[in-house]
Amino acid sequence: xxxxxxxxxxxxxxxxxxxxxxxxxxxxxxxxxxxxxxxxxxxxxxxxxxxxxxxxxxxxxxxxxxxxxxxxxxxxxxxxxxxxxxxxxxxxxxxxxxxxxxxxxxxxxxxxxxxxxxxx
Numbered sequence: 001x002x003x004x005x006x007x008x009x010x011x012x013x014x015x016x017x018x019x020x021x022x023x024x025x026x027x028x029x030x031x032x033x034x035x036x037x038x039x040x041x042x043x044x045x046x047x048x049x050x051x052x053x054x055x056x057x058x059x060x061x062x063x064x065x066x067x068x069x070x071x072x073x074x075x076x077x078x079x080x081x082x083x084x085x086x087x088x089x090x091x092x093x094x095x096x097x098x099x100x101x102x103x104x105x106x107x108x109x110x111x112x113x114x115x116x117x118x119x120x
Contacts, residue, residue: 006034006047018047020055026062028055039074048082053119056112065109067093076106083118084108 006016016034030051034044055061066084068075080086087109092102 062112067105079108084110
């Protein structure tokens with residue numbers, strides 16, 4: 001796993017993290033979290049773009065994917081905004097400790113060629 005801190009540009013306080021994990025061949029998974037008070041400010045969009053650039057341009061990845069719950073509307077919006085494509089549903093994929101249920105998860109993917117074309 002490669003994890004990066006997301007810091008407030010004014011105070012330098014850590015307000016979130018973003019990471020690449022689950023490396024397999026030329027593929028990895030991206031994940032992120034941000035303090036709620038900083039939501040809807042474009043911070044995560046900028047961080048995701050930066051980490052995608054590192055993954056594709058420096059690490060030579062061919063595919064980066066993300067797995068999110070269907071209820072996570074903000075993450076789904078963010079991923080589609082950055083040209084990830086929804087590829088399917090992983091049925092009862094993740095156990096949720098609070099509810100005691102196994103939740104369906106959606107998988108989104110972005111290929112290096114799509115990212116480079118978008119940023120050309």
